[in-house]
Amino acid sequence: MDDLERLYKTHYAAVVRFLYRKIWDADRAEDLAQEVFIRAMAHRPEKPRAWIFAVAANLARDEARAAIRRKKHLTLLKDDPIPLSTPEPSAEDSVERDERWARVTGALAALTERDRDVLLLWDAGLSYPEIAAQTGLAVGAVGTTLARARKRLIEAHDRMDYEARTAHS
Amino acid sequence: MTEWITRPERHIPEDELHAYLDQALSRSQCAEIETHLSACKLCQGRRATVAALRDRTTALLSGLAPRPVIVPPAYELLRDRQSRRLAIAVWRARLQRAGLWAAGVVAAVGAGWAARSALDPHRIAVAMPALAEAPTAPSTPVLAPVQPDPTAELERQATPAPIPQRRAPLLASRQATNRNPEALVPAPSLQLVSMVTPVRAAPATQTMLAPSVPSNDPFNRIWRVVQWEEALQIAGSGIPFIEGIPVVGVLLQPGGAGERPMVIVAQQDQNGEVIQSIEGPVAKVNELLQRQATPDMHSSDAARTPPDYSETPGGGVRRTLRILTVTGRLPIDSLNALARLATIR
Numbered sequence: 199m200d201d202l203e204r205l206y207k208t209h210y211a212a213v214v215r216f217l218y219r220k221i222w223d224a225d226r227a228e229d230l231a232q233e234v235f236i237r238a239m240a241h242r243p244e245k246p247r248a249w250i251f252a253v254a255a256n257l258a259r260d261e262a263r264a265a266i267r268r269k270k271h272l273t274l275l276k277d278d279p280i281p282l283s284t285p286e287p288s289a290e291d292s293v294e295r296d297e298r299w300a301r302v303t304g305a306l307a308a309l310t311e312r313d314r315d316v317l318l319l320w321d322a323g324l325s326y327p328e329i330a331a332q333t334g335l336a337v338g339a340v341g342t343t344l345a346r347a348r349k350r351l352i353e354a355h356d357r358m359d360y361e362a363r364t365a366h367s
Numbered sequence: 368m369t370e371w372i373t374r375p376e377r378h379i380p381e382d383e384l385h386a387y388l389d390q391a392l393s394r395s396q397c398a399e400i401e402t403h404l405s406a407c408k409l410c411q412g413r414r415a416t417v418a419a420l421r422d423r424t425t426a427l428l429s430g431l432a433p434r435p436v437i438v439p440p441a442y443e444l445l446r447d448r449q450s451r452r453l454a455i456a457v458w459r460a461r462l463q464r465a466g467l468w469a470a471g472v473v474a475a476v477g478a479g480w481a482a483r484s485a486l487d488p489h490r491i492a493v494a495m496p497a498l499a500e501a502p503t504a505p506s507t508p509v510l511a512p513v514q515p516d517p518t519a520e521l522e523r524q525a526t527p528a529p530i531p532q533r534r535a536p537l538l539a540s541r542q543a544t545n546r547n548p549e550a551l552v553p554a555p556s557l558q559l560v561s562m563v564t565p566v567r568a569a570p571a572t573q574t575m576l577a578p579s580v581p582s583n584d585p586f587n588r589i590w591r592v593v594q595w596e597e598a599l600q601i602a603g604s605g606i607p608f609i610e611g612i613p614v615v616g617v618l619l620q621p622g623g624a625g626e627r628p629m630v631i632v633a634q635q636d637q638n639g640e641v642i643q644s645i646e647g648p649v650a651k652v653n654e655l656l657q658r659q660a661t662p663d664m665h666s667s668d669a670a671r672t673p674p675d676y677s678e679t680p681g682g683g684v685r686r687t688l689r690i691l692t693v694t695g696r697l698p699i700d701s702l703n704a705l706a707r708l709a710t711i712r
Binding site: 203207215303 | 381382383384385386389391417420421423424425427428430431432433434437439440442445446448449452453
């Protein structure tokens with residue numbers, strides 16, 4: 199088992215999660231994660247862990263742009279709003295899970311792009327120097343950015359949670 | 368970094384507590400922080416707050432997984448996909464190279480063919496036998512089936528017809544119209560269509576004499592049916608032809624001292640009509656047109672071609688004017704238009 203295969207087995211799930219939190223499409227996230235490792239096989243990077251997350255971030259960015267283009271295209275094709283999948287009538291716990299998911303994604307979306315990137319890279323398991331290398335920050339600034347991102351994430355989540363509870367009561 | 372250690376009133380900054388909990392600090396930095404934490408209640412509280420914040424963040428983000436368990440597909444599958452992709456890339460590169468090579472070959476062949484066609488109209492007839500041998504109306508004598516004895520046919524064809532007396536020389540007629548003293552008005556009808564047969568009917572080189580012509584006749588020279596290359600070789604230059612129409616035959620009659628040969632180039636258009644471009648000394652062309660004149664044959668206005676220069680017995684230089692005319696069973700306007708397309712090779 200070579201280093202890349204070992205990295206694949208240990209970091210595949212982290213890469214999928216990292217991608218999913220950027221594009222919010224589970225299947226596409228898995229596809230892109232495999233694409234990342236296939237590219238790594240061809241390039242054989244010196245620092246594979248940082249490399250795969252850098253490529254994953256680029257792919258996620260491209261995917262987001264493509265999604266925007268697709269959405270614009272669909273909007274042009276059809277004047278009516280794109281019908282969203284209506285949630286099936288579900289049990290109370292399912293509704294609660296969806297609301298929780300919506301609060302977390304909303305809180306994450308409330309962060310600045312840099313804070314969000316640093317937070318997701320940290321959650322994916324990258325070290326401070328690796329995060330610094332990918333984001334262009336100084337290593338010493340990663341801790342500051344991460345502290346701010348965590349605090350704002352929790353604050354945004356708690357605010358949304360409070361608003362939701364107020365609306366229900 | 369260590370300023371807060373030497374100054375007891377200072378406390379551990381929050382970002383360093385994050386880095387400490389994230390294990391992003393060096394061993395010595397961790398030791399310093401732990402030393403301070405052991406003695407500072409405030410920083411202990413801050414540490415607990417940061418740890419809770421960190422844990423909550425981790426918990427919130429863990430809920431943003433696509434599925435509870437993410438199982439990576441077999442590494443071998445990815446390796447196979449990468450191998451296939453590599454193979455496809457290699458083949459694509461090969462195809463691109465092959466495509467470029469093929470395009471180059473096609474371009475070279477096309478350019479060569481175009482250049483050869485432009486330089487050698489005789490090849491057009493060879494390249495388009497169906498066109499050159501296209502069936503025509505039965506009334507067209509030129510398109511009759513191949514004669515069993517080409518030598519006899521060519522000999523018959525090379526024999527000029529009797530000269531009708533009603534036609535004045537072309538040069539005189541031209542001078543009478545006062546349009547161009549050097550140009551000539553051709554005879555209205557000609558018999559030239561039977562002079563030349565398609566190349567397929569003739570051997571590569573034929574040599575013949577016109578037995579019915581008296582020995583003092585200027586046409587008592589050898590008329591030769593030749594291939595295009597040979598005509599170029601013999602005449603050097605001065606082979607008239609019309610661009611874009613297949614050449615079906617070339618007749619040459621050697622000239623006198625200092626004279627270029629007289630040339631008749633027969634070309635067959637898409638309708639089966641044979642058009643003949645005649646180039647030679649004015650007197651010979653004029654006489655030939657009169658000999659071959661028939662009611663349905665017409666000729667274009669004559670155009671000057673480079674004259675011949677020859678030495679006279681007295682040591683002077685004599686200039687012999689030469690003309691080019693196009694004949695065929697077409698209206699004169701059409702022949703004039705074709706004559707404007709004619710070039711001298």
